[in-house]
Structure formats: structure tokens, C-alpha cells
Amino acid sequence: MTSTTRDRLLRTAADLFYREGVAPVGVERLCQTAGVSKRSMYQLFATKEDLVAESLRVHGPAIVTGYFPAADADLTPRDRIRYVFECLDEQSGTPGFHGCPFVNTAVETRDPDHPATVVAREFKERLTAYFADQARDAGFADPEGLAIQLTIVFDGAAVRAVMRGTSLDGAATRTAEALLSVA
């Protein structure tokens, strides 16, 4: 029972915060949309900040999964890097796409120590670690350095899509490819 209320709150929070932003969505509206009383919410989460952090932690993995190829896919390590950027290029400009939820949350809080930004950073570091693993397997000279550069491109391309509200027209993949070609 409590678990259902919790799930509903986290799902509603993840959806609304992603669509509209963290600060514009008040606790009142959040609870109303989730069909949960404020009292119940505060029994589950001490603060709105905790709820933001937990909604990212719980719903982040599903978002991330969409950007990675299947573990047993017949792809080279370099293809596995490209795959992530092709996904981003495809997602950009589609209805419901509002960029990277981890970037958005960190930008909105402006605070690297905010519990939600801590969670956001963990997810971003997983992306960087994925790039580094593939770059290592592909035999690139500086896998960690390249992984940071690829993460910068991923985030910059996500932001570009949000600023323009249109498709990236392959710009994420092209930029990543350029970096791979000199790595």
C-alpha cells in the first residue's frame, strides 16, 4: 500500500519535473496529480529535494537503458559509442523530448551538493565510464580523456536540442565521429 503511493509519487515526480522543471512544479500540484495527500508525501520524503533525488534515482535507469545497445548486440566498441549519439539524434525534436534529465536537474539546482545533482552526476559518470570502456576495447590511446570529451558532446547536443526544440539533424553523431576519428 505504502509502496504503491510511493511508486505513484515517484513516477509523477519524474514525469512532471522532466516535462516542466523542478522549481515550477510545487508540492501541492505534484500531490494532486499523483492523487496523494501532502501528509502522505511528507511521511515518505522529508523534503521536496529528497523526492527529486529519489525520482531520478528510481526512474533514471529506464532512461539510460534506451541509449545503450543490447549487451549481446553484434556491434564493435566504436559502434557502441556511436549508438548512443544516434539515439540522441533520433530522440531530439520528438514530442516529449526535453533533453537529458540529469543535465536539466543539475542546471536547475545550480548546486553540485544538492541531493538530486549528486544522483544526476552519478548517472552522468556511468555514461562516461561506458564511453571509456568502449574506447579501451576499441584500442584508443586515451580512453578516459576521450570519454570526457564524448560526454561533453552528448550534453552539449542535448542542450542544443532543448534550446531549439528541433531535431539535431545528426549533429551529435557527426561531432562524436569527428572526435573518434582523431582519438
Next chain:
Amino acid sequence: MTSTTRDRLLRTAADLFYREGVAPVGVERLCQTAGVSKRSMYQLFATKEDLVAESLRVHGPAIVTGYFPAADADLTPRDRIRYVFECLDEQSGTPGFHGCPFVNTAVETRDPDHPATVVAREFKERLTAYFADQARDAGFADPEGLAIQLTIVFDGAAVRAVMRGTSLDGAATRTAEALLSVA
């Protein structure tokens, strides 16, 4: 007289929105900090949205100027591109740095048609145009394409600095250099 009130409001808005974000700063607090009555504010700006847009428009140029070398500086076009990224690397991790105000505003509004996002995009397009001009002067094959890629790197690096709250340790310049080396 009205001009002074307006200036004070716009300066306070630019400062507070950059430091804390647009949504978390209410009109009440903004007016109190600026020492302006809400009535006066609404005489000058029909909505908070208009105020956000106008504060970016008025205070954006000063922010942008800091990232560009002097027009008569003894620099090659390629140096002029690198200069922008060196500035960003230097700014990152310093107290008071909260990333790119244009990116932040666009991410916060989640709306490409928001008046402030329209202004933010204009400034971002000026950066892309600057990169394209320099890339053309440097004789690169596809100045417009390279300029988009460099803008993606700039924004991704700015976001990285905000997410981590630490210096970029030269990552912006290194990534831009990698792109220039294959362009």
C-alpha cells in the same frame, strides 16, 4: 527616474536568475531585492517572462564580451576560436560561475517559444556565427558545420562545470582542439 528603476530591476533579475535560477526567484523577492514595488515592476514589464527575457537581452552582451578576444588582438582565426574555450576553462570552478546563462534559461523554461529562450537562442547563434566566421578565415572546409560542433562542445563543457562545481581542467579547450585538428 523610470529608467533607473528599470535598470535596477534588470540588473537584480540578471544576477538572481543566474545565481539561483528563474523559477525559484519569485517576483516578490526580486522586487524586494531591487528595492522596487511590485506595482512599479508590472508597470514596466507585463509579465515575469518579459522581465527574464529583457534581463538576458540587456545583460547578455557584457557576458558574451568576456569570452571574445579584442577585435585588434594579434591572434590567428584559430587562436580566436581557442580563446573562447580557454575563457570557459578558466571561468569554470570559480566562485560565481554557474555556466552559460543562455543555456541555463533555455533548459529551465523547457520551451523554445518562451520569450527568454528566444533571446537565449539569439545569443547562442551569435556564438555559432563567430565560430563560423573564424573557421572560414582559417580556411576550414565546412565552417558552418564546424561552428555547430564547437557550439555543442562549448555548451556541454559549461554544463559539465555546473554539474561538478569544479574546474574543467582544460577539457573544453582540449575537446575544441580535437575538433579543429580534423576539420
